[in-house]
Amino acid sequence: MSELRYNPLLADWTMVADNRQFRPTLPQDFCPFCPGSGRVPEHYEVLKYDNDFPALMPEPPEPNVEGTTLYRTEKAYGKCEVILYSPDHQATLPELPIDHIIKLVDLWTERYCELNKDPCHQYVMIFENRGEEVGVTMPHPHGQIYAYSQMPLKIKMELHNCQHHYEETGHCLLCDMNQEEEDFGKRVIYENEHFLAYLPFFTDYPFGLFIVSKAHKTGLDEFTAAEKRSLAISLKAMIGAMDALFEQPFPYMMVLHQRPAHGEEARAYYHFHIEFYPPLREKNKIKYYASSEMGAWAACNTQAVEATAGQLRQAYQKYLKENSTGAKP
Numbered sequence: 001m002s003e004l005r006y007n008p009l010l011a012d013w014t015m016v017a018d019n020r021q022f023r024p025t026l027p028q029d030f031c032p033f034c035p036g037s038g039r040v041p042e043h044y045e046v047l048k049y050d051n052d053f054p055a056l057m058p059e060p061p062e063p064n065v066e067g068t069t070l071y072r073t074e075k076a077y078g079k080c081e082v083i084l085y086s087p088d089h090q091a092t093l094p095e096l097p098i099d100h101i102i103k104l105v106d107l108w109t110e111r112y113c114e115l116n117k118d119p120c121h122q123y124v125m126i127f128e129n130r131g132e133e134v135g136v137t138m139p140h141p142h143g144q145i146y147a148y149s150q151m152p153l154k155i156k157m158e159l160h161n162c163q164h165h166y167e168e169t170g171h172c173l174l175c176d177m178n179q180e181e182e183d184f185g186k187r188v189i190y191e192n193e194h195f196l197a198y199l200p201f202f203t204d205y206p207f208g209l210f211i212v213s214k215a216h217k218t219g220l221d222e223f224t225a226a227e228k229r230s231l232a233i234s235l236k237a238m239i240g241a242m243d244a245l246f247e248q249p250f251p252y253m254m255v256l257h258q259r260p261a262h263g264e265e266a267r268a269y270y271h272f273h274i275e276f277y278p279p280l281r282e283k284n285k286i287k288y289y290a291s292s293e294m295g296a297w298a299a300c301n302t303q304a305v306e307a308t309a310g311q312l313r314q315a316y317q318k319y320l321k322e323n324s325t326g327a328k329p
Contacts, residue, residue, distance in 0.1 A: 003074070048082075084140070113221050187309045207250075254276050
């Protein structure tokens with residue numbers, strides 16, 4: 001079964017994909033993403049791989065259940081891709097050289113542009129799940145891309161609020177956030193010529209980092225070569241800092257927020273940024289999303305980010321000291 005089911009309470013769509021229950025879970029004796037598996041080239045640096053267990057498909061079957069006026073169904077149209085970061089099964093993103101991460105950013109850009117061409121794709125989301133704590137089933141370093149035929153609700157709300165702020169003030173909301181965070185200073189973790197990293201005032205995770213472009217850019221396709229290098233350095237620096245924080249690979253969900261497909265008007269009011277949702281609140285202690293947060297979207301951060309930002313800044317300095325080739329501004 002693969003279909004979309006409409007949720008009339010939220011005016012949103014749920015993907016139903018029962019094929020995903022057959023995904024291998026942390027296999028010990030076989031990795032399809034490693035050279036020699038027969039599933040990938042013998043030699044690659046970064047690679048796009050079509051997901052073997054997609055929730056969305058370019059040629060989806062008809063819905064298994066016939067919809068009604070209230071409970072609508074749609075074909076699960078779209079695309080699900082896996083982005084392999086490296087042929088090295090043990091490598092993680094901050095362990096890769098800057099030039100290698102730039103190749104990853106270039107591949108992200110290529111796929112973002114290509115998937116945006118499909119008139120049925122409404123939003124292209126690039127993301128990574130890292131760690132068993134967030135449900136990772138394949139340990140090989142990789143991220144994913146989903147091209148949705150329906151606009152995801154959270155993105156829809158974010159776009160709406162950015163547009164409203166622009167219409168009310170004439171300013172980009174993320175540009176104003178950057179300025180406010182720089183003026184306050186205590187939540188800023190890192191910056192280089194083109195990117196700013198901070199724990200925003202409102203984040204619901206103790207270490208819920210944002211990486212935001214300083215210039216008003218809305219997608220990867222607008223970045224210069226210098227900006228892509230700065231982005232690669234920022235990713236290496238900040239994930240490296242997270243790993244140094246508790247001296248262990250830091251689990252997270254990472255999502256690139258970019259303008260929607262065919263959303264030319266969003267160039268005025270939207271702004272490229274990366275959001276991290278890291279579940280650890282302390283070493284080996286998870287910040288769970290509980291009933292109030294899931295049932296009411298009433299976010300509750302267990303720690304003030306003015307305090308956790310200091311911890312993450314110290315972890316970044318520790319990371320730099322321990323990695324002579326670390327990501328410096």
